[in-house]
Each structure stands twice: as structure tokens, then as C-alpha cells.
Amino acid sequence: MEFEKLGAFYLGKEYDVKSNKLLDQLVMYDARDLTTHAFCVGMTGSGKTGLCINLLEEAAIDHVPALIIDPKGDVTNLLLTFPDLRPEDFRNWINVDDARRKGLTEEEYAVQQSESWRKGLQQWGQDGSRIRMLRDSTDFVIYTPGSESGVPVSILQSFSAPALSWDADSELLRQRIQGTVSALLGLIGVDADPVRSKEHILLANLFEYFWRQREDLDLLKLILAIQKPPIRQLGAFDVDTFFPYKERFQLAMNLNNIIAAPSFQSWLKGQSLEIPGFLSTPDGKPRHSIFYIAHLSDPERMFFVTMLLNQVITWMRTQPGTTSLRALLYMDEIFGFFPPVANPPSKQPMITLLKQARAFGLGVVLTTQNPIDLDYKGLTNTGTWFIGRLQTERDKMRVLDGLESASLESGGKLNKEQFGRLISSLGNRIFLLHNVHQESPVTFQTRWAMSYLRGPLTGVQVHELMKNRRPDVGTQELVSETMTPSPQPTIAESLATHPPAFSPEIRQVYVAVRKGAGEAASEIEKQTGTAIEVKTSTLLYRPTVLARGLIDFIEPRYKLNEQQSFALLAQPSPETEALSWEKALSVELAEKDLLYRPESDARFDRMPQLTGEAKQLESMRKGLPDHLCRTKTLMLLYSPALKYYSKAGEGERDFMMRLKQIGREQRDLEVDKLNDRYAKRLQTLEDRLRRLDQSVARKQADANARKTEVAVSVGESVLGMFLGRRSTRVASTALSKYRQSRTASMTVTQDKAAAENLRREIDELKKELQEEATVITDRWDQAASKLEEVPLRPSRNDVQVHLFALAWAPHWQITYYDQDKSSHTVVQPAFKAG
Numbered sequence: 001m002e003f004e005k006l007g008a009f010y011l012g013k014e015y016d017v018k019s020n021k022l023l024d025q026l027v028m029y030d031a032r033d034l035t036t037h038a039f040c041v042g043m044t045g046s047g048k049t050g051l052c053i054n055l056l057e058e059a060a061i062d063h064v065p066a067l068i069i070d071p072k073g074d075v076t077n078l079l080l081t082f083p084d085l086r087p088e089d090f091r092n093w094i095n096v097d098d099a100r101r102k103g104l105t106e107e108e109y110a111v112q113q114s115e116s117w118r119k120g121l122q123q124w125g126q127d128g129s130r131i132r133m134l135r136d137s138t139d140f141v142i143y144t145p146g147s148e149s150g151v152p153v154s155i156l157q158s159f160s161a162p163a164l165s166w167d168a169d170s171e172l173l174r175q176r177i178q179g180t181v182s183a184l185l186g187l188i189g190v191d192a193d194p195v196r197s198k199e200h201i202l203l204a205n206l207f208e209y210f211w212r213q214r215e216d217l218d219l220l221k222l223i224l225a226i227q228k229p230p231i232r233q234l235g236a237f238d239v240d241t242f243f244p245y246k247e248r249f250q251l252a253m254n255l256n257n258i259i260a261a262p263s264f265q266s267w268l269k270g271q272s273l274e275i276p277g278f279l280s281t282p283d284g285k286p287r288h289s290i291f292y293i294a295h296l297s298d299p300e301r302m303f304f305v306t307m308l309l310n311q312v313i314t315w316m317r318t319q320p321g322t323t324s325l326r327a328l329l330y331m332d333e334i335f336g337f338f339p340p341v342a343n344p345p346s347k348q349p350m351i352t353l354l355k356q357a358r359a360f361g362l363g364v365v366l367t368t369q370n371p372i373d374l375d376y377k378g379l380t381n382t383g384t385w386f387i388g389r390l391q392t393e394r395d396k397m398r399v400l401d402g403l404e405s406a407s408l409e410s411g412g413k414l415n416k417e418q419f420g421r422l423i424s425s426l427g428n429r430i431f432l433l434h435n436v437h438q439e440s441p442v443t444f445q446t447r448w449a450m451s452y453l454r455g456p457l458t459g460v461q462v463h464e465l466m467k468n469r470r471p472d473v474g475t476q477e478l479v480s481e482t483m484t485p486s487p488q489p490t491i492a493e494s495l496a497t498h499p500p501a502f503s504p505e506i507r508q509v510y511v512a513v514r515k516g517a518g519e520a521a522s523e524i525e526k527q528t529g530t531a532i533e534v535k536t537s538t539l540l541y542r543p544t545v546l547a548r549g550l551i552d553f554i555e556p557r558y559k560l561n562e563q564q565s566f567a568l569l570a571q572p573s574p575e576t577e578a579l580s581w582e583k584a585l586s587v588e589l590a591e592k593d594l595l596y597r598p599e600s601d602a603r604f605d606r607m608p609q610l611t612g613e614a615k616q617l618e619s620m621r622k623g624l625p626d627h628l629c630r631t632k633t634l635m636l637l638y639s640p641a642l643k644y645y646s647k648a649g650e651g652e653r654d655f656m657m658r659l660k661q662i663g664r665e666q667r668d669l670e671v672d673k674l675n676d677r678y679a680k681r682l683q684t685l686e687d688r689l690r691r692l693d694q695s696v697a698r699k700q701a702d703a704n705a706r707k708t709e710v711a712v713s714v715g716e717s718v719l720g721m722f723l724g725r726r727s728t729r730v731a732s733t734a735l736s737k738y739r740q741s742r743t744a745s746m747t748v749t750q751d752k753a754a755a756e757n758l759r760r761e762i763d764e765l766k767k768e769l770q771e772e773a774t775v776i777t778d779r780w781d782q783a784a785s786k787l788e789e790v791p792l793r794p795s796r797n798d799v800q801v802h803l804f805a806l807a808w809a810p811h812w813q814i815t816y817y818d819q820d821k822s823s824h825t826v827v828q829p830a831f832k833a834g
């Protein structure tokens, strides 16, 4: 066949609108032109979906995979391909109403439809063998997010940290976070402004916090993080100031309601939302994945489409660049997802795709029947426009304006008048094709579709088509027990085997069984001190009121910022009249100890004290903060000397060791100062001593010299007397020399004594220093040992209740015989008491 050309899509034949004639000129569309995307507009029934299904069929034959978003369910028709074109092939898929309207039996109508398809295809040069080729070339799957009618899709993955770098792609990552958060908030009915909404800012910050650390998020983790954010600061404000706990808790509750809804389970299992698995089978056959979302609510659709587009962007960015068509993304009817003024979460990723996908060979094909509600600015890069029949002049002008700016963008010029005239004369299945890669526009009629275009399929029909399909890769089953839905309270047929129907306003949880019947029996043995023979053991749920949460102990004076968790079970016992917190059991319950389903084969006790009325729970809830403030005291240790408080949870031993270390540091500091202070004085003294010692040494030498001199002088005088020399002068000289010598000796002695004094002084100073240092050391040592106890009471504002629910606490009702063969029945807890 002349239209079987690789890389060229057979869309139809040229059509002369003036003479209303189909021409024999094939419209073969170059697949590569799709990398600049295509936009298809036309009124309902103008044949848009038919045209795009043709395009997808051609892509499938050409082994180009496709992601198809199908808001109305029309594109599911891609699976209705019957190579033999037998009436019985059509029989199950015909529109029964159409048959009735035509006054035909279903069988007759099926025959007619198969005939019309055979003829239609024939007119366009096609036959069953081409249908077979289509079916063989590509795997077609209908995915149903949020439902198990088709192949379910797990959105769990979509909160995982994307494999993008914060250095290179921070803008993209932030956009993705924004979209994810908006879509998520949309699910709980919060229409949030990303810049001003507290909810949006907090969630976006949490996403960024986790994703920056390459930590995957899921809804449960997010819910916990909302209540206890790992970040303390949002902009200039403290988290609690910016978004008080109470309000955060409400947000967490609202998100939790999504998880708790039974219908949400189907969002969590199935093929994980990762693009490669939707583009090919595990063994590499190209795949067309149709995401059927007709059954979803508007926020759910928005959520899913946003998640999917985000995933596409991330996947795309990891692909090497190309100029040929790698894959298609087709959205049938983008009404509401790409509006001109509003900014729904789907819009930004769509803009990003239209801007960037080209480089990665991803062609985006969009259709709409509503040309007014469309952001044409986002379409200026779109190379191919398929314009079909339009309803009003206004629609026509709008499309022409959009096309004109797109043409200007690509350097072309649009003859608006000519186009306007052409558009006005278009019939069904006739389109005006404007392709920037082509010289001139053409009008053409779409070829007959190989798929049986019977219109939207219902969930049941989708199920029929997909019942034998299993998600192939990345199948995810529910992991967390806490995500199991709460069963709808049923009107109890018998109080014993069903939980009583409490008001649906009351949150109910089931405490996990953490103790077996055997263990409970041996506890009874311990308590009674005798061996027992168990006759029967029955798991019995008793209603209790459970409160779980955190208490903040914040005291800037003490540099204290601590949180303590609490879990209280208020258990009505047969003896006590009223239900009160005073007798409540403090239990250790982790998240995983709280289930939303009872164990099977359990019985339910109806405690008359617990009426199960919302009113009663409300009053219990009101009384809780006061009770906690009275009973939950944080005992701190205080060191008056050091002015330090122990931290919550810091034992005396640890606190002492910390104090010792602080004492040691303080002591060293003081001793350093002391040394400094003494050092100067010591230095002065020691300098003086050194000088004295030197001068003593010098004078000593001098004195010794003078002694010799005196001896010589005296000798001379004596000799002079003998020799008859003038002796007076000599004698006086000798005398003075003697005197001098004696003076010298005397100063030496004095200096020596002075030096001695100095030495003593220095020693004393050193001793003094030592003593002072000891005082300091002792003082700091003692400081660490003298502790006072400081009780710290929380205020009502410090109490955060995270979970307040009617909790079914499991017990073992054990009937046993004692040694005397008398029978007893006791009830033992089957849960962990703290």
C-alpha cells in the first residue's frame, strides 16, 4: 500500500470544501512534525477523537509508544480492533441504545456495524490485515487509576523523590512540588494559592525538605510530618506561629481521611506510576497506555493528571536528546486542565512539556471542543493545528487569534480571512491542517478508523477488556496496616460478633493484638499462683477511649524545648461508674499498633459506660488537656551553682556527667585567669631576684678583690716604716682600703638576705596560687553535685492530641478450670500495656 511508509502517518485524504469532493491525494503526515506537538480543535462530533485515534493507530504501527489521557473514555476504543470484522466481534461492544433507536435487534445492529466498518475501511484502502498489523505491533492497555476495573495504577511512587538534581533542576523540582501540593490539596477540597496559603507553603516546604535529602515521601509520612514538622522555621516564622498545631492537625486529619477512605485503596495498588512501564511491555514491545479517568471526580482527575504529567517530565529529562519521535502524549479533551486565566496544578507541567518535550522527541497532542477555555499562549510553540468544525463565530475567532500568534511565532503569516472562510465550510471529519513544516495548509477528511469507534466504554466494559491483564512491573500492594480502611459500621446482627454501630462521627481504631492466648493464660497462672487448665479463649474487643499525642515542654528560661509523647486508654471497668481519665492506662502504642480492622473471629463487648455517643467522647476530649496538665509533669534537675537544667529524658547520671564537663571547662577557665593574674606578680618578683643574684655575684667578686688590696696596702705600710718612707699616707691608704673592703662585704650580705626574702615571697605566692586553684576546683566539683528538682507543668496550649478515637482494645476472655476443677472466666488484656 502506498500509505505504508515508515515515519509517515496516514491520516486521510485531501478534501475540496468548495466542491465538496474528496480528492485522491493522501495526507501523509511526517511523524517528526509531531515533536513540535499538535493541537486539535472542533465541536463535539466533528471527529477529533477519530482523527487522533487514527494518529495513534499510525503511531502504533510505526512502533511509537503513547501515553493517553482519556477523560471521557472514548480512547478506550483503541482496544476494539477486530481483524476478522465479524458481527460477533462487534456484538458485545455495540451501543444498545443506538440499536433500539434504529429499531434493530442487537444482533442485527452488530451485523450492520461490522458491515459499515468493513466498507468504511475498504473505502480508505484498508482491511482486516492492517488491523492485525496494528494489533501485533503494539500492546494496548487500559489503566484505571483509583479503580480496579481496568489495570490499577499505584500513585504511591509519585511522592518519591524524583531522580533530578537540585543543582541543575531546582526550578523544575519546585514546579513539581507546587503542582503535587496543589493537586493533593485539591483532593481535600482546599483551593490553595501557592504563595499565600499556609497549607500550601507548609506542604511544599515538607516536600522540599524530604526530597532534598533524597528521601521518598508517602501520604502517611506526610501526615506525620504535618503534625510534627522536621523543619522548625517557615520563612521568618516559627512553624507553630505560622501554622498553629491545631490547624495543622486539621490538615493532617483531612489528608488522613483520604487514606482512610476504602476507595483510596485502589490508588495504592497496581502498576506504579513510572513512565517506562507505560511505554513498553517488560519484553520491550511498544505500549499504548490509556489512562481512563472518566470514573474519577474532578479533583481526582486533576490530581492524577498532574501526577502523571510530572512523572512524564522527570522521565523525559533523563532521556537523551533526539530529533525523531520517541513517544506520544495524547490528551483527549483538555477542557479544565489548560485554561487561560486560572492556574490549576495540571497547567504548569503541561506548559513545561510543550516547551521542553521537543528536544526529547516527545510529541504532545491535545484536543478540545471548547476553544474559549484554553491558554493559547501555551500553544504558540505548537507546530500542527487541526481545526475542525466549530460551533460559533466566537469560537472561530478565538481559534484564529490563537493560530495567528502561533504563526507569527514561527515566522509565518496567516491569511485570517481565507482561513475563516475555510473553517466555516468544514463538515464532520473534515479538518483544516496547518503545519509549520508545510508550505501551505490543506483541508482533508480523516480516514476510516481501524478501531471500532463506538464511544465511551463503561467501567464494566473496561473490566471485560482488561480482566485478564495484570499490572506487569512494579506492582505494589499495600504495605502499611494503618492504611487499611475502616470498615463501614454495620448494623450489628449480633452484638457479640460485630462492633456496635457507633455514630459515624466517631473515629474508631483497633488496637493490635500483641499477646497470645497462651501468654495471657500463663499470666493468670502467675496471678493466681496455681496451674490452670484453659477451657476456651475468645478474643474480645472492649471499647476504650484512646488519646495519643505530644506534650511540648518549652521554657526558654531553661533552654528547654522538649516533646513527650503520651497514649492514654480510658477503659471503663465494670466497677467504675463513669469513664474518666483518672483511671486511664498509660500505654505504649506505636503507629503500627493501631489498625482499622478487627481481627477475625473476635467478639465485641458493649460497655454500658461507653455510650458511643459523640457527646460523650467530646466531653472526654475536653477533659483531656486538664488531666494531662495535672498528671504529666516533667521533672527537671537544676544545678544552682552552674545554673543549668537537665534536659527531658536526661537521667541524673547523664546530667551529672554533663555538669562535670561544664564544671571542668569553667574551672579551667578560672584557673587560667588566676594564673594570668599571679603570673605578673611572680614575674616581677623573679626578675628582681635574678637582678639581685647577679649583683650579689658581682659584688662578691669585687669584695674579694678588695680584701687582697687591703692586705697588700698593710704590707706596704709596714715595709715603708721599715724603709723609712713617709708612712702616714701609706697607712691612711691602707686604712681606707680596709674600710672599702668591709663596706663591700656588707652590701653583699645585705643583698643576699634580700634575695632570700624574695625567694620566700615567690614561694609563698606560688603556694597562694595553688590554694586558690584548689578552691576553684573544689567549688566547681561541688557545683556539679548539688542538684535541685524542678517540676515543670505543661499548660493547655502545650498539649497536642494527634489521635482521639474510640479504640477497641483486644482482650482474651479465658475460661479455665483450677486445681479444684471449678470453672472461672477472666478477661486479660491482649495488648501491650506501657
Ligand SMILES: Nc1ncnc2c1ncn2[C@@H]1O[C@H](COP(=O)(O)OP(=O)(O)O)[C@@H](O)[C@H]1O
Pocket (backbone or CB within 6 Å): 042, 043, 044, 045, 046, 047, 048, 049, 050, 051, 054, 074, 120, 429, 446, 447, 448, 449, 453, 454, 455
Ligand atoms: N475516522 C473515523 N472513522 C470512522 N468513524 C468516525 C471517524 N471519526 C469520527 N467518526 C464517527 O463520528 C463520531 C464522532 O466523532 P468523534 O471523533 O468522537 O468526535 P469528537 O471527538 O470531535 O467529539 C464517532 O463516534 C464515529 O462514529
Ligand SMILES: [Mg+2]
Pocket (backbone or CB within 6 Å): 048, 049, 050, 074, 332
Ligand atoms: Mg472526542
